[in-house]
Amino acid sequence: MNQNIKTVAYIGYTAKGVVYALTGxxxxxxxxxxxxxxxxxxxxxxxxxxxxxxxxxxxxxxxGLACYAFWRFMQSLNDxxxxxxDAKGIVKRISFFISGAVYLALGMYAIxxxxxxxxxxxxxxxxxxxxxxxxxxxxxxxxxIKSVYQFxxxxxxxxxxxxxxxxISSSKKKSIIKNLGYLGLIARxxxxxxxxxxxxxxxxxxSSSNTIKGTKEAFxxxxxxxxxxxxxxxxxxxxxxxxxxxFAMAKYRSFDD
Numbered sequence: 001m002n003q004n005i006k007t008v009a010y011i012g013y014t015a016k017g018v019v020y021a022l023t024g025x026x027x028x029x030x031x032x033x034x035x036x037x038x039x040x041x042x043x044x045x046x047x048x049x050x051x052x053x054x055x056x057x058x059x060x061x062x063x064g065l066a067c068y069a070f071w072r073f074m075q076s077l078n079d080x081x082x083x084x085x086d087a088k089g090i091v092k093r094i095s096f097f098i099s100g101a102v103y104l105a106l107g108m109y110a111i112x113x114x115x116x117x118x119x120x121x122x123x124x125x126x127x128x129x130x131x132x133x134x135x136x137x138x139x140x141x142x143x144x145i146k147s148v149y150q151f152x153x154x155x156x157x158x159x160x161x162x163x164x165x166x167x168i169s170s171s172k173k174k175s176i177i178k179n180l181g182y183l184g185l186i187a188r189x190x191x192x193x194x195x196x197x198x199x200x201x202x203x204x205x206x207s208s209s210n211t212i213k214g215t216k217e218a219f220x221x222x223x224x225x226x227x228x229x230x231x232x233x234x235x236x237x238x239x240x241x242x243x244x245x246x247f248a249m250a251k252y253r254s255f256d257d
Contacts, residue, residue: 187238
């Protein structure tokens with residue numbers, strides 16, 4: 001595989017890691033009353049925009065997320081690692097394309113924010129048309145499948161096959177990467193599962209006007225559960241772990257040329 005494509009993928013994994021790590025950190029701070037906020041991907045961009053050198057940070061993040069999107073599109077359309085055209089391979093390649101589209105939109109949002117006034121927030125979108133609500137059900141079902149897939153990946157542990165552990169001499173470092181992956185995938189599965197529930201419920205409630213709910217609302221849902229802030233804190237730690245796991249991917253990920 002071309003080294004330039006690998007470099008683009010590494011940059012993309014780093015940018016994705018930044019988004020998830022910040023999501024976990026801010027949520028964890030909220031869980032223990034240390035400030036912070038319940039934030040989804042859009043809120044993370046708005047948070048970064050309000051920091052020192054926010055515009056520069058957003059530009060770098062936007063480019064990084066675009067790189068990740070490009071890598072996902074490459075996996076989907078060019079299949080550089082030979083995933084294949086059987087049923088399983090096609091499903092994976094379609095999911096890569098969808099992932100690429102999502103992160104390309106997020107990267108574009110980060111770039112657009114550079115030229116917009118600060119203080120705007122657009123985490124919720126009203127859904128009024130019945131056709132739109134049927135679409136929500138379809139997306140919700142897709143996310144439910146993705147949620148289950150995250151748990152399956154964690155149970156099977158095959159996500160570890162993407163690492164070149166031969167280049168890591170420390171057994172402790174290997175163990176840390178494995179545990180970060182397990183925690184991250186489980187936490188991601190929980191959050192995606194809750195979001196899918198929100199979308200399906202919004203789509204089925206055709207008589208009312210609903211809003212699209214994302215990670216921020218999923219955190220609130222967890223916080224209000226019977227386990228309260230502890231489950232919220234555990235999932236926050238899990239998302240932080242997933243972010244660090246993405247950083248490990250950026251450094252140690254191997255490619256099937």
